[in-house]
Amino acid sequence: MSIMSDKPFSFIPRLFKSPRTYHAQWMITRRCNYRCRGCRVWQEQDARELSTEDVKRGLDILKDIGVIEIVFSGGNPLIRDDIGEILDYASRNFITTVYDNGSMAAEKIDALRNVDFVAISLDTLDEKKNDYLKGVRGAWRKAMEAIRILKEEEIRVGVSPTISQFNVHEIVDFTKYFISQSIPVWYCYYCYDYPFKDGMFNIGRKNDEFIIRDKQALLDALDSIMRLREESDYVFITEKTLKALREYVSSGNRTWKCRALDSFLIIDHLGRVAGCHSREPVASIFDLPRVWRSRKFDELRMKYSQCTKCAYLCYIFYSVHTGLSGILEILRDQWRNTKILLREEKQKRLQRRICPPMAE
Numbered sequence: 001m002s003i004m005s006d007k008p009f010s011f012i013p014r015l016f017k018s019p020r021t022y023h024a025q026w027m028i029t030r031r032c033n034y035r036c037r038g039c040r041v042w043q044e045q046d047a048r049e050l051s052t053e054d055v056k057r058g059l060d061i062l063k064d065i066g067v068i069e070i071v072f073s074g075g076n077p078l079i080r081d082d083i084g085e086i087l088d089y090a091s092r093n094f095i096t097t098v099y100d101n102g103s104m105a106a107e108k109i110d111a112l113r114n115v116d117f118v119a120i121s122l123d124t125l126d127e128k129k130n131d132y133l134k135g136v137r138g139a140w141r142k143a144m145e146a147i148r149i150l151k152e153e154e155i156r157v158g159v160s161p162t163i164s165q166f167n168v169h170e171i172v173d174f175t176k177y178f179i180s181q182s183i184p185v186w187y188c189y190y191c192y193d194y195p196f197k198d199g200m201f202n203i204g205r206k207n208d209e210f211i212i213r214d215k216q217a218l219l220d221a222l223d224s225i226m227r228l229r230e231e232s233d234y235v236f237i238t239e240k241t242l243k244a245l246r247e248y249v250s251s252g253n254r255t256w257k258c259r260a261l262d263s264f265l266i267i268d269h270l271g272r273v274a275g276c277h278s279r280e281p282v283a284s285i286f287d288l289p290r291v292w293r294s295r296k297f298d299e300l301r302m303k304y305s306q307c308t309k310c311a312y313l314c315y316i317f318y319s320v321h322t323g324l325s326g327i328l329e330i331l332r333d334q335w336r337n338t339k340i341l342l343r344e345e346k347q348k349r350l351q352r353r354i355c356p357p358m359a360e
């Protein structure tokens, strides 16, 4: 089942739940096969994980509290042997995205057939630079090959670059290249974890190599992305998010209030829940039915709404699109993204009818 089925109708009752929690990110494993610079996961791996059945039980709970979209990340989520079963289960009830560093998607095609989006993290078109960033020789070639194979297999694949000093001067050309290949691009923005005491899931360490020194280049890139967004449906970032990031970069002014544990929540590989990955875990996913609408959680929401300790782009995105109108804005945007994919599928079906495959 996919976003193109009647799944969107099942979202309607969830739109009226309170709080209106659109998004959950589940860092479903803390194992990874890459060695990316600026990431702590591979240095602090943990083989413990929830069982398949527990993950499914957690997904049912997320549906009940009103979550509509789920993103599986890690570590590398595709490293789990049961990832196909998990993705199939999640895709029945959520808009489902799974991340891969480009190393495993091609060999796990069957696990990916039902997801709505596969995001391949890739930062640059420069092979050497990419392999340096990923800490693995051959990473760039593998990622490009995975994108080609997924596209050929009609799996909805996109690239997800992290904008940093490494690629700020080429991010526009990078975007143009993938647009020209009809591959969607959605962005992360380099940020590092504020060292809260007992933070749940350490990911980004401060790294001078990544911090953007050329502010004007970043502002110019954001302006170009804004224009590309108007011209192409393959640029997957909302105008509101881009404007919020631009304002933050140019003046340091945060035009949003953080909506951690409200519009979004994070779950780790052990099923612990936090407002964001840098904050301390505040419950187990299995306790959510009991605590989600509690006074304690309302107080945490209030506390996080005053927090200004990070500018991770995904958290900005889910903080600028809030409430019923915010969710409808996201769904409208995702529908715009989905339309192009529908168009592609229609064209392929037509092509197959005109040129049926040759008999062997």
Ligand code: SF4
Pocket (backbone or CB within 6 Å): 032, 033, 034, 035, 036, 039, 040, 041, 042, 074, 075, 076, 101
């Ligand atoms: S950034 Fe992702 S792919 Fe790279 S080491 Fe960290 S978890 Fe693994």
Ligand code: SF4
Pocket (backbone or CB within 6 Å): 194, 258, 259, 260, 275, 276, 277, 278, 279, 304, 307, 308, 309, 310, 311, 312, 315
């Ligand atoms: S601003 Fe929000 S997402 Fe960022 S560290 Fe604070 S609570 Fe977490």
